[in-house]
Amino acid sequence: MYLDTATAPAPAHVAPSVRPPATGTSTESRCVVNSHNEWDTLEEIVVGRLDKSVFPQRHPSILGGAPKDLYLALLLLGGRKRRPRKVFVEPAAKELEDFVRLLESEGVTVRRPEVMDHSRKYGTPQWKSKGCVTACPRDCFLVVGDEIIESPMSWRCRYFEPHAYYQLFKEYYDQGARWTSAPKPPLRNTLYDKQYKIPKQDEPLRYVINESEIVFDAADFIRCGRDIFVTRSNVTNLAGINWLRRHLGDGYRIHEIETLCRQPMHIDTTIVPLGPGKMMINPKYVDRSRLPSILNSWEIREAPKPDKVRGGLFNEVGSMCSVWLNMNVLMLDPQRVVVDRSQPSMIQFFKDWGLTPIPCSLKFLGPFGGSFHCVTLDIRRKSTLQSYFQA
Ligand code: DAV
Numbered sequence: 277m278y279l280d281t282a283t284a285p286a287p288a289h290v291a292p293s294v295r296p297p298a299t300g301t302s303t304e305s306r307c308v309v310n311s312h313n314e315w316d317t318l319e320e321i322v323v324g325r326l327d328k329s330v331f332p333q334r335h336p337s338i339l340g341g342a343p344k345d346l347y348l349a350l351l352l353l354g355g356r357k358r359r360p361r362k363v364f365v366e367p368a369a370k371e372l373e374d375f376v377r378l379l380e381s382e383g384v385t386v387r388r389p390e391v392m393d394h395s396r397k398y399g400t401p402q403w404k405s406k407g408c409v410t411a412c413p414r415d416c417f418l419v420v421g422d423e424i425i426e427s428p429m430s431w432r433c434r435y436f437e438p439h440a441y442y443q444l445f446k447e448y449y450d451q452g453a454r455w456t457s458a459p460k461p462p463l464r465n466t467l468y469d470k471q472y473k474i475p476k477q478d479e480p481l482r483y484v485i486n487e488s489e490i491v492f493d494a495a496d497f498i499r500c501g502r503d504i505f506v507t508r509s510n511v512t513n514l515a516g517i518n519w520l521r522r523h524l525g526d527g528y529r530i531h532e533i534e535t536l537c538r539q540p541m542h543i544d545t546t547i548v549p550l551g552p553g554k555m556m557i558n559p560k561y562v563d564r565s566r567l568p569s570i571l572n573s574w575e576i577r578e579a580p581k582p583d584k585v586r587g588g589l590f591n592e593v594g595s596m597c598s599v600w601l602n603m604n605v606l607m608l609d610p611q612r613v614v615v616d617r618s619q620p621s622m623i624q625f626f627k628d629w630g631l632t633p634i635p636c637s638l639k640f641l642g643p644f645g646g647s648f649h650c651v652t653l654d655i656r657r658k659s660t661l662q663s664y665f666q667a
Contacts, residue, residue, distance in 0.1 A: 305421070305422055305659075305660075307422040307451075307452050307453055307656075308320070308448050308451040308452065308453055308655070308656060309419060309421075309422050309423070309424060309448050309453035309454075309655055309656060310421065310422055310656050310657065310659055311419045311420075311421070311499075311654045311655065311656060311657045311659055312420070312421055312499060312501050312657070312659045312660065312661050312662070313499050313500050313501050313549070313657070313659060313662075313664075314498060314499060314500070314548070314549050314607055314654075315549065315550065315551045315552075315607040315609065315610045315657075316609065316610070316657035316658050316659035317608070317609040317657055317658040317659075318379075318384050318606075318607070318608050318609065318654055318656075318657050319383075319384065319385065319655075319656040319657060319658060320384065320385040320386075320387065320654075320655040320656040321379060321384055321385070321386055321387070321652050321653065321654050321655055322386075322387050322388065322389065322413045322441070322444070322652065322653040322655060323372065323375065323376050323379070323386050323387075323388060323413075323651055323652055324372075324388075324389060324409075324410050324411040324412055324413050324644075324651045324652075325369075325372070325388055325389060325391065325410050325411070326365055326368055326369045326372060326409060326410075326411055326644055327369075327391045327392075327410070328358065328391060328392065328393045328394055328395065329358070329359050329365070329394050329407075329408065329409035329410070329411070329644065330354075330355055330356055330358060330359060330394045330395050330406055330407065330408065330409075331350055331353040331354050331355070331356060331359060331408070331643075332350065332354055332355070332406075332408045332431065332433040333350065333354040333355040333405060333406055333433060334347065334350040334351055334354045335405075335431075335432060335433070335468075336468050336469065336470050336472050336484055337430055337431050337432070337468055337484055337485065337510070337511075338350065338431065338433075339472060339474065339484060339539075340472065340483065340484035340485070340509075340510025340511065340539060340541060341509075341510050341511065341539055341540075341541030341542075341596070342539075342596045343595065343596075343598070344474060346594060346595065346596065349594075355395070355406040356395075358395060359643075364594065364640070364643055367640040368638075368640035368641050368643070368644060371637050371638050371639070371640055371641065372411075372638070372641065372651065374636065374637070375614075375636050375638060375648070375651075376388075378614070378634070378636050379608075379614075382608055382612070382634070384608065387444055387655070388444075389410050389413065389440035389441045389444065390440045390441075390442075390443065390444075391410075391440075392407065392410050392436075392437070392439065392440040393407075394406060394407030394408055394409060394410075394433075395407070398435070398436060400435075400462065400463070402462065402463075402464055402465070403432060403463065403464075403465070405432040405433050405435065406433060407433055407434070407436065407437065408431070408433040408434055408437070409644050409645065410437060410440045411641070411644035411645050411646070411650070411651055412495070412644070412645045412646050412650045412651055413441065413651070413652065413653035414494060414495045414542075414544070414646070414649060414650045414651070414652060414653055415427065415429065415434070415493040415494055415495040415511075415542065415645070415650070416429065416434070416437055416438050416441070416493075416494065416653075417438070417441070417445075417494055417653055418494035418497055418499075418520075419653060419654060419655060420499065420504075420524060420528075421661060422452070422453050422454055423453070423454035423455070423456060424445055424448065424453060424454070424455050424456070425456045425457070425458065425494070425520070425523070426438050426455075426456065426457035426458065427458060427492055427493050427494045428457075428458040428459060428460060428461045428489075428490055428491050428492060428516065428519075429491065429492075429493055429511065430461065430463065430467065430485055430489075430491040430493075430511045431511065432463050435463070438457075448655070456523070458490060458492070458516075458519055458520075458523070459490060459519075461489040461490060461491050462489065463489070464488075464489070466486075466488055467485055467486060467488050467489050467491070468484055468485060468486075469482075469483075469484050469485070469486065472484040474538050474539055475538050476538075477538065481535075481538070481540070483508070483509070483510050483513070484510045485510060485511070485513055486513070487513050487514060487515050489513075489515070490513075490515040490516050490519045491511065491512065491513055491515070491516045492511065492512040492513070492516030492517065492519070492520065493509075493511040493512055493541070493542060495542035495543065495544055495646075495649075495650060496508075496509050496511065496512040496541075496542055496543050497520070497530075497543065498543050498544065498547065498548070498549060500549050500664050500665075501661055501662040501663055501664050502527060502528055502529060502661065502662065502663045502664075503528070503529050503531060503570065503663070503664065503665055504520075504524075504528055504529070504530045504531070505530075505531050505532075505533050505543065505547060505568075506520075506530055506531070506532055506533065506543065507532070507533050507534075507535045507540055507542075507543045507546055508532060508540070509535075509540035509541050509542065509543075510539060510540060510541050511541050511542075517530060517532070527661075529570075531568040531570060532568075533546060533547055533562070533567065533568070534562075534563070534566050535561045535562070536560065536561050536562065536563060537558075537560070537561045537598075540561075542646075542650070544603070544604050544646075544649045544650065545558060545561070545597070545598060545600035545601060545603045545604055546558050546561045546562060546603075547562060548579075548603050548604075548605065548649075550607065550610075550613065550626075550629070550631065551607070551610035552610070552664045553573070553574050553575055553664070554574065554575055554577075554629065555571060555574050555575070555576050555577075556577055556578075556579050556603060556625075557576055557577070557578055557579065558578075558579055558600055558603060559578040559579065560600070561600075564576060570665045571665075573665060573666055574664075574665075577625075577629065579600075579602065579603045579622065579625065580602075580621035580622055580624075580625050581621065582599040582600060582601070582602040582619065582621075582622075583602070583618060583619050583620055583621050583622075585618045585619075585639050586618075594642070594643040595642030595643055596642060596643060596644070596645045596646075597642050597645065597646055597647075601616070601642060601646065601647040602615075602616060602619045602621075602622045603622070604646055604647035604648055604649045604650055605622075605647075605648055605649060606648035606649050606652055608634070611631060611632050612631070612632045612634055613626055613631050613632070613633055613634065614633075614634045614636050614648050615633045615634065615635060615636070615648075616635070616636070616637060616638060616639060616647060616648075617635040617636060617637045617639075618637065618639050623635060636648070638651070
């Protein structure tokens with residue numbers, strides 16, 4: 277379905293001259309922030325951090341994306357002073373540092389957010405919360421060309437997380453990047469369905485958030501040049517999708533991917549572009565016959581089922597994510613793909629498709645919200661703005 281519902285004219289502050297026209301190829305940007313897709317040669321990236329994190333306090337919104345057992349356990353674990361170090365933090369932090377070293381050894385500049393103490397209480401006039409973790413910059417920001425767009429996130433425990441990136445992005449801004457924030461949502465009680473229950477397989481999909489505020493997580497969007505794909509989810513509503521559509525204007529098309537996932541949150545275990553013309557899809561979440569027709573000219577392959585992970589929390593106790601983190605890979609260029617070492621089926625899948633897998637391990641990162649794609653935000657790729665689809 278191509279949801280082109282935003283027929284309203286772009287608001288006056290989006291000067292038409294800012295956005296390139298919908299056809300043609302722009303010349304390469306020299307801007308420090310420059311990334312149009314998920315696969316061009318990576319030059320600079322932000323990797324999150326795990327310091328001073330806590331499990332989120334229990335709130336209906338969390339059930340929209342986290343396994344039910346963890347949600348129940350949050351009654352005990354949520355907001356604790358710190359996450360248990362030995363079991364959760366140390367093994368994951370070591371893996372994350374190894375991942376950083378791998379990226380650097382592949383020639384990528386890695387930048388990090390500041391340490392933020394997530395155990396501190398904060399609030400607005402309407403509510404109070406503690407934080408969560410600074411692991412996943414992918415959720416907080418969308419980079420589109422030379423612009424960093426801050427997401428209006430719907431989890432109260434993430435309200436101030438973008439502050440950990442402020443100094444870094446101020447630096448990029450000073451060097452010429454554009455830097456925007458969607459309107460900060462008040463996150464009133466009326467946004468959430470307090471009675472929300474995970475829909476059963478035969479029930480229609482329903483969401484824990486409604487349309488009363490404009491919210492999205494950037495990780496519900498995936499970029500393929502002038503075409504951007506999105507899943508509506510428990511953190512991204514239609515108002516959020518339409519805000520981005522209007523903000524980006526006529527130079528971009530945003531296509532909705534329907535998901536069969538019962539608790540949709542973030543597109544990066546649903547469809548994953550691996551280069552121009554190559555799309556990996558989740559066979560459990562995607563009905564191929566319902567994909568937007570624009571994808572007809574691309575080769576679509578189903579991701580292999582996740583291999584069982586031993587000795588890690590990748591998809592076991594305490595994970596915030598589904599087992600499909602095996603799909604949450606990071607492209608270093610159209611050839612090289614960073615993939616979890618614990619996933620031999622996925623490694624073979626990439627080899628069969630002519631790619632060069634680079635095994636690395638983030639099997640302890642599940643409790644912090646994701647894997648290689650989630651814990652990163654590409655800042656600069658050797659990239660120009662292009663159309664990769666006919667029509
Ligand atoms: O399948 O649990 C997790 C992706 C997090 N960015 C999943 C989605």
